[in-house]
Amino acid sequence: MKQIKTSVIPTNQTYVKVRAPHELDKKAICIFAATSYFLGTDTYWKDEKVLPPGTINTIDDKGNWVDSQPWFKWHYSPRDISFDQAVNEFTELFHTICKEQASNDTVLLPLSGGLDSRTQAVAYSKLGNPVLSYSYSFHNGYKEGIIAKKIAEVLGYKYNDMTIREGYLWDKVDQLAKLLNYGTEFTHARQMAVIEEFRKMDGVFTLGHWGDVLFDSPAPKDLTEENVEEWLLKKIIVKGGQELAEALWKEWEIEGEFMPYLKQRIKEVWDTIPIENVSAKARAYLSSTRAVRWTNLGFAIFEATNPVQAPYYDDRMAAFICGINEEYLADRKIQIAYLKNESPEVAKIIWQAQKPYNLYTFQKNKSPYNLPYQIVDKVKRVINGKLGKPFIQRNWELQFLGMENDEKLQEHLFGENLHPFLPKELLARFYNNFKTKNMVEYSHPLSMLLALAVWYKNEVK
Numbered sequence: 001m002k003q004i005k006t007s008v009i010p011t012n013q014t015y016v017k018v019r020a021p022h023e024l025d026k027k028a029i030c031i032f033a034a035t036s037y038f039l040g041t042d043t044y045w046k047d048e049k050v051l052p053p054g055t056i057n058t059i060d061d062k063g064n065w066v067d068s069q070p071w072f073k074w075h076y077s078p079r080d081i082s083f084d085q086a087v088n089e090f091t092e093l094f095h096t097i098c099k100e101q102a103s104n105d106t107v108l109l110p111l112s113g114g115l116d117s118r119t120q121a122v123a124y125s126k127l128g129n130p131v132l133s134y135s136y137s138f139h140n141g142y143k144e145g146i147i148a149k150k151i152a153e154v155l156g157y158k159y160n161d162m163t164i165r166e167g168y169l170w171d172k173v174d175q176l177a178k179l180l181n182y183g184t185e186f187t188h189a190r191q192m193a194v195i196e197e198f199r200k201m202d203g204v205f206t207l208g209h210w211g212d213v214l215f216d217s218p219a220p221k222d223l224t225e226e227n228v229e230e231w232l233l234k235k236i237i238v239k240g241g242q243e244l245a246e247a248l249w250k251e252w253e254i255e256g257e258f259m260p261y262l263k264q265r266i267k268e269v270w271d272t273i274p275i276e277n278v279s280a281k282a283r284a285y286l287s288s289t290r291a292v293r294w295t296n297l298g299f300a301i302f303e304a305t306n307p308v309q310a311p312y313y314d315d316r317m318a319a320f321i322c323g324i325n326e327e328y329l330a331d332r333k334i335q336i337a338y339l340k341n342e343s344p345e346v347a348k349i350i351w352q353a354q355k356p357y358n359l360y361t362f363q364k365n366k367s368p369y370n371l372p373y374q375i376v377d378k379v380k381r382v383i384n385g386k387l388g389k390p391f392i393q394r395n396w397e398l399q400f401l402g403m404e405n406d407e408k409l410q411e412h413l414f415g416e417n418l419h420p421f422l423p424k425e426l427l428a429r430f431y432n433n434f435k436t437k438n439m440v441e442y443s444h445p446l447s448m449l450l451a452l453a454v455w456y457k458n459e460v461k
Helices: 026-035 083-101 116-127 144-155 173-179 190-198 228-236 241-251 258-271 277-288 295-303 315-322 328-340 371-386 395-398 403-414 422-435 439-459
Strands: 002-005 013-019 048-050 055-059 064-068 107-110 131-136 158-164 204-206
Touching: 026 241, 026 258, 026 439, 055 173, 064 241, 083 116, 083 204, 083 315, 083 328, 107 116, 116 131, 116 144, 116 158, 116 328, 131 144, 131 190, 131 395, 144 158, 144 277, 158 190, 173 295, 190 295, 228 258, 241 422, 258 277, 277 315, 277 328, 315 422, 395 403, 395 439, 403 422, 403 439, 422 439
Parallel strands: 107 131, 107 204, 131 158
Antiparallel strands: 002 055, 013 048, 055 064
């Protein structure tokens, strides 16, 4: 017998065998198709599972998972402290975690226009580590690097600007699929486009994932236990995902209906969280599902080139969050206060989510104050569109649009007979809907079908 302890929010997934038939778990795959990630401990197979977060697990001598006991449970126990004290405690904890994770190594820091990586950037300016920062933007998309470069300049960091170009997926699709362990669709992993640049770097990646969920209210203020099911379904089902899941459910002749099954599975997870505050409970739900079955999958791409750390995934951060009042966590208050305290110059740089405003002025991002910016921004997009430079906002636009991309996509979907797993009629239906009906609506189903096709060809056939 051996035991495996998992973190509260693991940075990777631990796969284990269970005593069950070696059969496709088609119900689990349908949820995967609808949401982009597997739920709970599910995988493609009934006899393979992923260890749940925050647990101590027993594995028998034959390698089978036989028991799991929680060592951590999400809770909401706000301490009677002031907001300034909460900010000071976060500052001390965050600096401690960042220093321990990076030690004395060079920090490889992906910078964005948001707050999570900006908070890390300021932290490392206080800790003395050498920092190599970089950012990437879509070709013909919003130049996120403009903001990142300004942050790097203020803090005196080396900076590298990268561009995510169209069609990067096709010569890397098998490599990417294996790195992600086929656990999500492929078009969101834009860092794969610059993996060769990563190989030239030497240091430790420190990633800011999940800070935006821990340090904000993930649920609307009027959310109650009575309407939480509807909110969760909207939160986790990707556009077009329900249609694809129901089509697969019908094609595979699974008993019952898909949506009642999905609702049942969601309720099972939700009901195990012993928290009355709905916002705190929603954070715990997302942290124990999406964070560990989707968000952390991309870490493997970075890890293929250099060690990876993620300060917001540290167990101490989860424990800290459980003791902080929701009012302090809402609206990114703690991170904003931290940045203003530790680096006012960085706080004055545009916040991408509130552009063209910064951390001192973002309250003005409403009518009529933001109308001039919105008008100018729209005019620029219209002009660029007429000049043949459409504004790229989504990863799938770089992978699915254009003749060369279309040829590669069809080759992967229709090049081999995937029946009975993915019949050609079903593939053709969603492909044609993407081409002729609504690209935005059907981009996710098409991307999921691509992921399923690559998995089936590489791992089953």
